[in-house]
Amino acid sequence: MNVQPDRRQRALDAVSIEVIHNGLRSIADECFIALMKSAYSTNIKERHDHSACIMDIDGRIVVQAALSQSIHLSSMLGHVRAILETFRPEDLNPGDILISNDPFVAGGTHLPDVNFAMPVFVGGRLVAFCCNIAHHVDVGGMAAGSMSSNMTEIFQEGLRLPVVRLVAGGRIVDDIMNIILLNVRVPNERRGDYYAQIAACKLGEKRLQEFCAAQGVERVTLTFDEVIDRTRMRMRRAIAEIPDGVYRFSDVMEDDGNGTKDIPINLAVEVAGDRIRMNFTGTSCQVAGNINCPLTATQSAIGYVLKALLDPEAPNNQGILDVIEIEAEPGCLLNPVFPAAVAYRAHTTQRVIDVVLGALAPAMPDRVIAASNGSNTTAVFSGADPRTNRPYLYLETLGGGCGARSFKDGKDGVQQHIANTANLPIEAIETEYPLRVREYSLVADTGGAGQFRGGLSLRRTIEPVGHGCQFNGAGERFVKHPWGLFGGGDGDIGRMRLIDSRGNRIDLGGKPVPMICPEGSAIEITTPGAGGYGDRALRDVRRIARDWRSGKASLSFIKKNYGLEPDRLEAIPFDIDAPDYEDLRPGRKGGNGR
Numbered sequence: 001m002n003v004q005p006d007r008r009q010r011a012l013d014a015v016s017i018e019v020i021h022n023g024l025r026s027i028a029d030e031c032f033i034a035l036m037k038s039a040y041s042t043n044i045k046e047r048h049d050h051s052a053c054i055m056d057i058d059g060r061i062v063v064q065a066a067l068s069q070s071i072h073l074s075s076m077l078g079h080v081r082a083i084l085e086t087f088r089p090e091d092l093n094p095g096d097i098l099i100s101n102d103p104f105v106a107g108g109t110h111l112p113d114v115n116f117a118m119p120v121f122v123g124g125r126l127v128a129f130c131c132n133i134a135h136h137v138d139v140g141g142m143a144a145g146s147m148s149s150n151m152t153e154i155f156q157e158g159l160r161l162p163v164v165r166l167v168a169g170g171r172i173v174d175d176i177m178n179i180i181l182l183n184v185r186v187p188n189e190r191r192g193d194y195y196a197q198i199a200a201c202k203l204g205e206k207r208l209q210e211f212c213a214a215q216g217v218e219r220v221t222l223t224f225d226e227v228i229d230r231t232r233m234r235m236r237r238a239i240a241e242i243p244d245g246v247y248r249f250s251d252v253m254e255d256d257g258n259g260t261k262d263i264p265i266n267l268a269v270e271v272a273g274d275r276i277r278m279n280f281t282g283t284s285c286q287v288a289g290n291i292n293c294p295l296t297a298t299q300s301a302i303g304y305v306l307k308a309l310l311d312p313e314a315p316n317n318q319g320i321l322d323v324i325e326i327e328a329e330p331g332c333l334l335n336p337v338f339p340a341a342v343a344y345r346a347h348t349t350q351r352v353i354d355v356v357l358g359a360l361a362p363a364m365p366d367r368v369i370a371a372s373n374g375s376n377t378t379a380v381f382s383g384a385d386p387r388t389n390r391p392y393l394y395l396e397t398l399g400g401g402c403g404a405r406s407f408k409d410g411k412d413g414v415q416q417h418i419a420n421t422a423n424l425p426i427e428a429i430e431t432e433y434p435l436r437v438r439e440y441s442l443v444a445d446t447g448g449a450g451q452f453r454g455g456l457s458l459r460r461t462i463e464p465v466g467h468g469c470q471f472n473g474a475g476e477r478f479v480k481h482p483w484g485l486f487g488g489g490d491g492d493i494g495r496m497r498l499i500d501s502r503g504n505r506i507d508l509g510g511k512p513v514p515m516i517c518p519e520g521s522a523i524e525i526t527t528p529g530a531g532g533y534g535d536r537a538l539r540d541v542r543r544i545a546r547d548w549r550s551g552k553a554s555l556s557f558i559k560k561n562y563g564l565e566p567d568r569l570e571a572i573p574f575d576i577d578a579p580d581y582e583d584l585r586p587g588r589k590g591g592n593g594r
Contacts, residue, residue: 012219012222012223012226016219016223017223017226017227017230019215020220020223021063021223021226021227021315023211023215024062024063024208024211024220024223024227025063025065025066025315027063027130027207027208027211028052028053028054028063028064028065028068029052029065029066029067030203030204030207031065031130031132031200031203031204031207032050032051032052032065032066032067032132032200034196034199034200034203035050035052035132035134035196035197035199035200036048036050038195038196039134039192039193040188040189040191040192040193040196041136041137041189041192041193042394042424042428042429042432043135043136043137043395043396044134044135044193044196046424046425046428047396047397047421047422047423047424048067048420048421048422049069049134049397049421050068050069050072050132050134050135051064051065051068051069051072051076051132051133052064052065052068052130052131052132052133052200052204053068053073053076053131053132054128054129054130054131054204054208055076055077055080055117055128055129055131056128056129056221056224057089057126057127057128057129058084059077059080059081059083059084059129060077060224060228060317060318061073061076061077061316061317061318061321062128062224062227062228062317062318063227063315063316063317064315064316067420068316068420069419069420069421070300070301070303070304070316070417070418070420071109071297071301071304071346071349071418071419072113072133072300073303073304073316073321074107074109074300074303074321075107075108075109075113075115075133075296075297075300076115076117076131076132076133077107077296077318077321078106078107078115078296079098079106079107079108079115079117079131079133079163080117080129080131081107082100082105082106082107082162082163083098083117083129083163086162086163087163089126092119093119093168093169094119094121094169094170095167095168095169095170095171096118096119096165096167096168096169097116097117097118097165097166097167097198097201098116098117098118098163098164098165098166099114099115099161099163099164099165100114100115100161100162100163100164101113101114101139101159101161102154102161102162103154103294103296103342104154104294104338104339105162106161106162106163108294108296109293109294109296109297109300109342109345110147110157110294110297110342110343110344110345111139111141111146111154111157111158111159111160111161112135112136112137112138112139112145112146112147112158112343113133113134113135114133114134114136114139114161114194114197115131115132115133116131116132116133116166116197116198116200116201117129117130117131117201118130118131118167118201118202118204118205120204120205120208120209122208122212122213122217123217127208127212127217127220128208128224130200130201130204130205130208131201132197132200132201132204134193134196134197136184136190136193137189137380137394137395138158138184138185138186138190138393138395139157139158139159139180139183139184140158140183140185141156141157142156143156143380143514144185144380144393144470144472144514145378145380145393145395146158146343147290147343147344147378147380147395147472147474148290148343148380148472148474148513148514149257149258149289149290149344149472149511149513150257150258150289150513151257151289151290151341151343152258152288152289152290153339153340153341154339154340154342155339156341157290157341157342158183159179159180159183159184161180164176166194166198167198167201172198177194180194185382185391185393186391186392186393189393227317227319228317228318228319228322229319230319231314231315231317231319232318232319232320232322232323233319235306235307235310235311235314235320236274237274238310238311239273239274239275239276239306239310239323240273240274241310242271242276242310242360242363242364244271244272244273245271245363246268246269246270246271247269247359247360247362248266248267248269248359249267249355249356249358249359249361250264250265250266250267250282250355251264251351251354251355251358251480252264252351252480253265253284253291253333253347253348253351253476254476254477254478254479254480255289255479256287256288256290256291256511257289257290257291257344257511257513258287258288258289260287260288260289263284263287263291263333264282264283264284265280265283265284265333265334265348265351265352265355266280266281266282266283266355267279267280267283267355267356267359268359269356269359269360271363274323275323275325276306276323276324276325277325277326277327278302278324278325278326278327278328278356279327280326280328280329280332280334281327281329283328283333283334284332284333285331285332285333286331286332286333286336286337286340287333288341289341289344289511290341290342290343290344290345291344291347291348292333292336292341292342292345292348293333293334293335293336293342293345293348293352294335294342294345295326295328295334295335297342297345297346297348297349298326298328298334298335298349298352299324299326300418301349301350301353301356301417301418302324302326302352302356303320303321303324304353304417304418305352305353305356305357306320306323306324306356309357309360309364309367309368333348334348334352344376344378344474346376346397346418346419347374347376347474347475347476349417349418350372350373350374350375350376350417350418350476351374351476353417353418354371354372354374357369357371357403358371358483361485361486365406365485366407367406368405368406368485369402369403369404369405369410369485369533370403370404370405370410370450370454370482370483370484370485370488370491370530370531370532370533371403371477371483371484371491371530371531372400372401372402372410372416372417372455372482372530372531373399373401373402373416373455373457373482373491373494373527373528373529373530374476374477374482374528375400375475375476375477375478375494375527375528376397376419377397377398377400377473377474377475377476377494377525377527377528378396378397378398378473378474378475379394379395379396379397379398379460379462379471379473379523379525380393380394380470380471380472380473381393381394381433381435381464381469381470381471381517381523382394382469382470383434383464383467383468383469383470384467385433385434385467386434386465386466386467387434387466392432392433392434394429394432394433394435396423397415397419397421398458398460398525398527399414399415399416399419399423399458399527400413400414400416400455400457400458400527400528400529400530401413401416401446401447401454401455401456401457401482401491401527401529401530402414402416402455402530403416403454403455403482403485403491403530403531404447404448404450404452404453404455404485404488404530404531404532404533404534405452405533406452406533406534407452408452409452409453409454409455409543410447410452410453410454410455410530410531410532410533411455412442412447412455412552413442413456413457413458413527414455416455416530423458426440429462434465434466434467435463435465435469436462436463436464437460437461437462438461438462438463438522439459439460439461439524440458440459440460440461441458441459442456442457442458442459442552443456443457443458443459443492443526443529444456444551444552444553444554444557445492445553445554445557446491446492446526446528446529447491447492447529447530447532447552448481448482448484448488448489448490448491448529448530448531448532449484449488449489449532449536449539449557449561449562450484450487450488450532450533450535451487451488451532451535451536451538451539452488452533452534452539453488453532453539453543453547453553454482454484454488454489454491454529454530454531454532454533455491455529455530456552457491457492457494457526457527457529458526458527459524459526459527460524460525461499461522461523461524461525462523463517463520464519464521467519468516468517468518468519468521469516469517470514470515470516470517471512471514471515471516471517471523472512472513472515473496473508473512473523473525474511474512475510475511475525475527475528476494476510476528477491477493477494477528478494478495478496478509478510478528479493479510480493481493481528481531482528482529482530482531483531484531484532484533485531485532485533486533486534487535488531488532488533488534488536489531489532489536490531490532491528491529491530491531491532492528492529493528494510494525494526494527494528495507495524495525495526496508496509496510496512496523496524496525496526497523498515498517498521498522498523498524499521499522499523499524500518500520500521501518501520501521505524536561536562539562541562541564541568541572542572544558544564544569544572545569545572548569555569
């Protein structure tokens, strides 16, 4: 029997697929950088709180820019699928750009993340969508920054956008832009960021059209399927390596900012062959506060952690999401229903990641890490700049400790897991805003002890200059410590304090409501540390000595956790590659335990 080869096999070989795939990734990366370099706000141009991707005409993610945010993956997916549900293909035109942000009607995760998608036409044929998303520091609502712990419904969080055309046939729809800018606190900055997103879409359209002309539109679109299929197969093979079984773990969100405490997230990871199911039965119902996590954000968190554990080199695309089965009842914390408040959903995604790591620790002990800082510790400072009398709004999510792993200490003072942003430099803060940074440091003793220690937390102390300002913020792991694994110790908790003009420190808790920081006062924010990994009795004493000499661990911390006295530390070389000095450990020959 004469069997005709598959159409994709006839058109593409492995080399061609790789060339085209990398060309598409290059386009997404260029769009990401263009958006970053043309944005107005520090949150995008300095912290890189944005993403870019290319999607096919069925609403599947083909490539995502390398530096994108994992939490944005499903949000962009939801946006394009909402476009396809709202418009017929023939209703989309060259030069259109469609935007949305709403979690309940447009697939978003919270209102500050505004999605853009531009249909790309080649020879009159719709071939793809060039997409980007950026976190805008304000989209209106009851609080500056559009995030505050006392929000209890989506209406309080800002302007809700269904899928609408912001650009039609290449021309900005002024009526839509005017409505958006009327509802925000710093409209000139917002306009600049929206223009940057428009420019990134147009650049992506141009580059993709050029690429299709060079490679052939048929070959490019066939590669979409190949890239997604191959990623799906890679993930299936990796899942099959996990021993079959049911792996359980639970943790809690500390509070929702509205009186509900110890909010459980329960997970059973069910593995059978090359299939994996995340069953969140027993997880809390949605809460009054705004830590509810839309299912799109839950999906992004799980996609991220499975890729990190199973196949870190796999491309970020639809194939990763296709292998995930999620059981989360509508109305629960991880799949809330309208009109739930969701502004601080990123805190909850971090806990979702923790419970997946905790559940899979027995099956994959060499790949998991201990609990990281588990919080997108958020700070929002706003007011009128006394030099210009113009409004300003500074928003940042601060890094903290990253969990230790089976072979290495956790990273200090970093954004971790799904929060792939940068920490804002002091120079940017003090140049852009009427604020002064009194302190920016790592905090000693905040990483959990272990054979490998957890990462240290950060401390920022910020004061308004020449005026009083408004402050609000939120954090998690301010009560419950980041846990260690396999004998590793817990990391330290986070703290927020007001330092008044007399130097008194007033604890604000983890979910302070908007408040005034008077002139002469300051806000001190200490983020959580991270858990350690393994028996602390097995820690190489040279690592202990290095932590002490670098100021990352105090003598009291070392004595309490490792039993070493100062005179013993003095004798240990700083160089981690120096000859073995394990005989100085207590209980061993030559040690201070005998």
